[in-house]
Amino acid sequence: MLSNPLARAPRWAAALVLLVAGALQTLTFSPWEWWWLGPLSVALILSVTLFQTGRQLFLSGWLTGLGLFASGVTWIYVSISEHGNTSIPVAVLLMTLFVAGLALVHGIAFWGWGKLAKESPVRRLILFPAVWVLTDWIRGWLLTGFPWLYLGTAHVDGPLAGWAPLAGVHAITLIITGTGAALYGLYSLVRSRRYAPAAILGVCTLALWLAGPALNRFPWTEVSNKPLTFATMQGNIPQQIKWDPDFLRDQLMVYLGLTEEDWDRDIILWPETAIPITQDEAGPIIEHIRSKLGEESVLISGIPWYTYSTNREDYTYHNSILAIGDEGGGVYHKQKLVPFGEYVPLEQWLRGIIGFFDLPMSSFSPGPKYQDPLIAGEARLMPAICYEVAYPDFVAMNARRGNLLVTISNDGWFGDSIGPHQHLQMARMRALETGRYMLRGTNNGVTAVIDNKGQIRGDIPQFEREVLTGELRTVSGNTPFMLTGSWPVLTLAAILVVFVRERVIPKNR
Template sequence: MGNTALQSPLSTNRWLRAATLVVAGALQTLTLSPFELWWLGPVSVLLILLACIPLAPGKLFRAGWLAGIGLFGSGASWVYVSISEYGNTSVPLAILLTVIFVVGLGLFHALAFWAWGKLASTSAVRRLILFPAIWVLGDWVRSWLLTGFPWLYLGNAHVDGPLGGFAPVIGVHGVTFLVVASGAVLYGLWWLVKEQRRGAAGVAALLTATLWLSGPALNKVAWTTLDSEPTTFASMQGNIPQQIKWDPDFLRDQIVIYLGLTEEFWETDLILWPETAIPIPQDQAGKIIEYIAGELGDHSTLITGIPWYGFSDRIEDFTFHNSIMAIGNGSGTYHKQKLVPFGEYVPLQQYLRGLIGFFDLPMSSFSRGPENQPPLQANGNGVMPFICYEVAYPDFVARNARNAGLLLTISNDGWFGDSIGPLQHLQIARMRALETGRYMLRGTNNGVTAIIDQKGRIAETIPQFTRATLQGEVFSASGSTPYMQSGSWPVLTLAMILIVFVRERVIPPRA
């Protein structure tokens, strides 16, 4: 097994190989919400390896690109909805921008596969060992480069899968490593059986099965301690049409809707309104804030999304922030740190503003909030908020969760209509709850509003695209999971160690 002679029909037929890679990438979307066929993860990896193991680095670049296009073309196709329906662009231009987005994201896979071929050279053994390491490092780079796109990770599927028990220990990147490694083992089993080495195949199968069977047992471990007394909670889902969200003629109506939904819940301990539920800057919303504070019970806190405008000492200028604030028996304002390109700020705006409608979306001039912001306070509890896209960053959430007993995320997924994007977003929030051993409270404009418990399970939810109020009980947590303390560094370090010691030496040692 020391060279790339392990060929299959998938690797020798050019067109069959290309089709297989695109399909394999698309299968990964099916592992995620709303499909949740987590078992397709290793199958997808196996198909990729069957198509790629013998290929030279140049061909691996193209192979990775095809697999990436299959993944992002199926799993991130929801960007078309925001570009076409809400970005004031024609259908042909929206299709073109979506294709550019998908093809650009596919380059991450292309470069990772090329590096895989270079580092492993022609050894099939090295390629199998290094594949999970390269995959995870590629995912990690994609999470921060050019602001990052931490979406569509294979590990997210296991919030309901057998490997989910490992999430509080090694995080989503670690779970992804295990999924990809399992696919590599499947390839190894195929080869060992083909070579009639059934004993070795049996040992490999047993070790892998033990890993998968230990996940559910590990999920029973209580990494954090929940308070014995519950906090009553209510979250309002206004279902405001995106077309009128920023229309000045409808601003008052939106406030009235949220006040009406809250009418019976002013005495609730913690009340949540979604992202930009108050669609005017905080400095202009004084009367609304005063009214809310007057209606709240003595032990009640309302947390709402609201834009912030003022002078920033850090930026040394007046600026807008996408923010969230606590009113009533609580305190604090949080400014969003992880901004969405084109949705909340426009890169190279001096060139792009005014070019097409998509580059002039409402409220697309936010500034990034400062790092190390403290949690909001609500009835004596620390509540760490994350606005929309921020909840997708695993290490960011784990680090900021250390000083809070509750996690909270607000969003307006109305930009993505009835696509699969909002359901993927919910699944990501569930993974963050599982990784940190904390309740995650989710408030959205049109769904999915939910209470997620410390194991990533949905305790309460209300349907999408309805105007309704969710209510339930939540529990603050103390203590930390291993992942909260270490982040993704253990699995990233393991990946680097594998590369250093398993890779083909580019410069041979001197005799």
């Protein structure tokens, strides 16, 4: 018989536990990285929700999501208030609506969990990890997606890291939530003196955690013996002048000056929109760069791109990367755009209402699918611009066409918040999932080089104007996750939902 340790707790206490449990998950991510709080958070959630009715479950799910997002995405306020020309009350209102709206996804998921599992607490324990993972996937897809704060991301430095190249971040999330459910089950089994099933459950759960370090030693991909030299520049340009034409020359001189000693590097990386004018206006600076480059050097920079779109049958803007050099080249147009930052949903109604809906360069269009890699000698670099690195399957699919990853960003939008640290952690998880080195260039941090195990091999602290130099290596071969994506884990979750829902476990248990 399963027990409920919070059965007699007042409603306000139960609500507080859920808010705290959601907030504990934020502490598993950077900059804290207390990954061990993940299963504990899940066990706390279950201690409140396991015996609740459908209507109660909706509210509990919403409170859990509220605790998670209110603590984990506070950087949204910086973008809206400090850089969105929006008053403090309006910024607080918009952030509140955003957080409350995201939390609704968890509310609906918990309600559905109750409908699927009915009154059986055993069935609820089995279904909870599956429902959580499917909810994460839906949240990363719905309305262009918000693939942020996946519990598995916290384990880029945790014991479950070895599962990432095998099955991806959602598989790690499944293990974490499953462990939380197992902790609750162990508590109930031991309390009712059912030691044999408790031992079996404990051993099975522990085996998944012990497998992580073993899997992390497996060489899924082969690292080249030939190093490539690189230099990436962090200009630390204030966001307030980024799109001011009066400061255009100053910005370009900053990056040209930072590059002065490194024109002969194999790969030179400037961050997102380091060239803050479109390619048709940037001809002279592009030619100047080409004239300064070494014979085998390639410079890669973010740049807005103005071109004719056959899809829209009109001229349009892209947030793009341009590779310049005799030994390579190429252009990549960003596919995953940030709502309100790079395009405005319901633009015809929202434009002009407040400053946040009129941010500079917020009229981009997504680029086409299946774009070619950027070429730098023998390196085939698959790019991801800013927000795109948060999408595990997107990066894994693209990585199959390249032997090196590159990502650029302008995290100046998030100021001195936790957002840039979370962003870097997701980039590290993508490198781990694909078994590829990643070069990350940002305007104001954190600029870094990441190896094929997701470990940082060099970085520049935030808010410093500096150059990072070193060596990185191309990689051959694909990890299992690159070949399958998240579908095996999602299929497993769906199978659990279907068969457990169909009363494979009797209702009276």
